[in-house]
Amino acid sequence: MKALIIDDEPDNVRLLAxxxxRHCPQVELVGQFTDSTEGLKAIQVLRPALVFLDIEMPMMNGFQLLERVGEINFHIVFVTAYDQYAVRAFRFSALDYLLKPIDTVDLIATVRRAETTARINPQQLELMRQYYPPVGHPAGAAGVPPTTKGRIALPHASGVVFVDxxxxxxxxxxxxxxxxxxxxGEQYMVTKTLGDVQEVLELRDFVRVHRQYMVNVNHIQKLVKGEGTYLILSNGTNIPVARQQKERLMERFGWV
Incomplete structure (x- = not known):
């Protein structure tokens, strides 16, 4: 795969290259750019299959660059410094990302996914915009998650589905x-652990009630207490509540 790196920090570019x-022989690196304008030109001329793209860059950030590309017919791996809300945004939109400093194992796995998965869906990028704090905006530092329209991208066997x-x-x-x-009544199996899902949904009215289950509190119809405490959900499903979660659940939602 022909690949480009676009990142305004020269040390990051050199290390990723x-x-x-060393570790991804299937990648042919055809360009390395610290200037986003030059990177945009390279995308248009070289037509890479894979672009490693930093988001927070001067002059033209990663989102602005993608807007100018037009149709995106290449795989994108966003490269970013750690921020809990930024990471949550990537996970909500099911986009590939790498955290700086880049872990080699993560890099290898990401490149392998890029070989087998479809190109980016425009809806994924739109979700990313909604969940990611505006570049330069201290949303993460302020401890306030970005506003959203309440959708999530679920990657499954045949692609990505977007659900409310x-x-x-x-x-x-x-x-x-x-x-x-x-x-x-639909069901979707995604290649994420429940722990990964919890990181994304725990601020959106979901609560982990058992090692195997996480529920949307808006769909809880009844809490049945006893030795085997369980929830009855809006579709009639009974979900067990772990002993250590019962008091936490009742306290969090003000149940008496």
């Missing part, structure tokens, strides 16, 4: 996968 040359978060009734762990149950 070195890691790709409030239509998700509950999530169930299945080894290293998670199954999403929707109020329409």
């Amino acid at each position: 070195l890691q790709l040359n 978060i409030q239509k998700i009734i509950y999530c169930e762990a299945d080894s290293n996968y998670t199954r999403f149950f929707l109020d329409s």
Whole structure:
């Protein structure tokens, strides 16, 4: 795969190029740019299959660059410094990302995904814009998550589906996968652990009630207490509540 690196920090560019040359022989690095304008020109001329793109760059940030590209017919891996809301935004939109400093194992796995997955869906990028704080805006530092329209991208076997978060009734762990149950009766299995899902949804009216289950509190109809405490959800499903989660659940939502 022909690849480009676009990042305004020269040291980051050099290190990523070195890691790709050493550990990703399937990647042909055809350009390295610290100027986003030059990077944009290179995309248009060289037509890469893979672009490693920093978001926060001067003059023209990563989002502005992608707007000028037009149709995006290449795979994008966003490269960013750690920020909890930025990472949540990537996960909501099911986009590939790498955190600086880049871990070699993560890099290898990301490149392998790029070989087998479809190009970016424009809706994924739109979700990313909604969840990612504006460049230069201290949303993460202020501790306030960015506003959203309440949708999430679920990567599954045949692609990516976009669903309204409030239509998700509950999530169930299945080894290293998670199954999403929707109020329409649809189910989607995604290649994320329930722990990964919890990081994304715990601020959106979801609560982990059991090692195997996370539920949307808006779909809880009844809490049945006793030795085997469980929830009855809007679709009639009974979900067990772990003993250590019962008091936390009742306290959080003001139940008496």
